[in-house]
Amino acid sequence: MSDIDVLVLGAGAAGLFCAGVAARRGLRVMVLDHSPDPGEKIRISGGGRCNFTNVDAGLPERYQSSDRGFARHALRAYPPAEFIALVRAHRIAFHEKHRGQLFCDGPATQIVAMLRAQADAGGVRWRLGCTAGTIETLADDPVGARFRVETAAGAVRCASLVVATGGLSIPKIGATDIGHRIARRFGHRVVEPRPALVPLTFAPEQWAPWSGLAGVSQAVGIRCPAAPDSPAFLEDLLFTHRGLSGPAVLQASTFWRPGEPLEIDLAPDTEGMDLLGWLRGNREHTRGQLATVLAQRLPKRVVAQWLNDLARSHPRFTPQARLAELGNRDLQALADALRRWTLAPTGSEGWRKAEVTVGGVATAELDPRSLQSRRQPGLHFIGEVVDVTGWLGGYNFQWAWASGHGAGRAASGLRG
Secondary structure, X not given: OEEEEEEEEOOOHXXXXXXXXXXXXXXXXXXXXXXXXXXXXXXXXXXXXXXXXXXXXXXXXXXXXXXXXXXXXXXXXXXXXXXXXXXXXXXXXXXXXXXXXXXXXXXXXXXXXXXXXXHHHOOOEEEEOOOEEEEEXXXXXXXXXXXXXXXXXXXXXXEEEEEOOOOOOXXXXXXXXXXXXXXXXXXXXXXXXXXXXXXXXXOHHHHOOOHHHOOOEEEEEEEOOOOOOOOOEEEEEEEOOOEEEHHHHHHHHOOOOOOOOEEEEOOOOOOOOOHHHHHHHHHHHOOOEHHHHHOOOOOHHXXXXXXXXXXXXXXXXXXXXXXXXXXXXXXXXXXXXXXXXXXXXXXXXXXXXXXXXXXXXXXXXXXXXXXXXXXXXXXXXXXXXXXXXXXXXXXXXXXXXXXXXXXXXXXXXXXX
């Protein structure tokens, strides 16, 4: 039997960071994980370079949750600048790649090593490659232990139990639903988990005409019109053999549900170039075919397939149509069609390709600052297991750091 102050279940980003924070407060901390290698999701993230945060990751509106304001308390207490300062203090070189995304110059294992060093400096004990079993609550324990957790290496008693077991994404590195089961065991509601930041797919017969575009990418605007809280993202879209991917679709997938449409702007206004005005200007100065003109702004192969598809409902918009022969109403209809290409995916690539989980432990019964259960004192839920999902680009790692910091600062120890 081991008596400790804080037991952290899960050696991912949130769990490792929380352990270090709690240990540096002088608490006796143990980290338990069924994997022998901590930080596996960190190691494989960002193409092996780890997009460890985003300069804008402190903005609560960039996180999806049943309670959109829940994340702001933890993010305010531990903003991106704090983690960036820690990375600098450990002399880890990094760079800003795109839209505020910060990546390591070297391998992502540097971040794992930094987190382990922080934990080791506080004397954290490790039980890696060790599974957790039954969790019991203790009443009137003389030293203030609230939980007894059976493990493959023997029982552990602790005052604070931090569940940092992650979500269901990337099962090949050991993702399970143990965190959701623990939450239900203590009476918490779990918002239905769904794959997020994941490519979307279509029925084979529906996608057959488009599958030949696999590998083609372009900048688009995208949103989920059926989701009232869906932002409009301006990102790159990638055609695949089975559907759509790329940052644009990954972003939208967090808000999308099966059967709902996507609305894609194939020619978003950039650099002040209004689409309708651009079409009218070209009509005055060229007698080129419609496909040739549109290929100035869109990939040629996308233009050909999109016009062939559009011509079924708008016979005047064939690839061979002359732009000079289209009237103002035609140009308006063409611009509207380009701006609102609507199609409905039938599914996603699922947990295998999902980067994170949307849904999880409902926030209504968690304290937003400490991430402690309102039902069970000493029980905390942090990171991906909670119903908070960030945008693509370092936001979910920032939620891991911020929620781990909140629980690490609030966790209590045994008496005496």
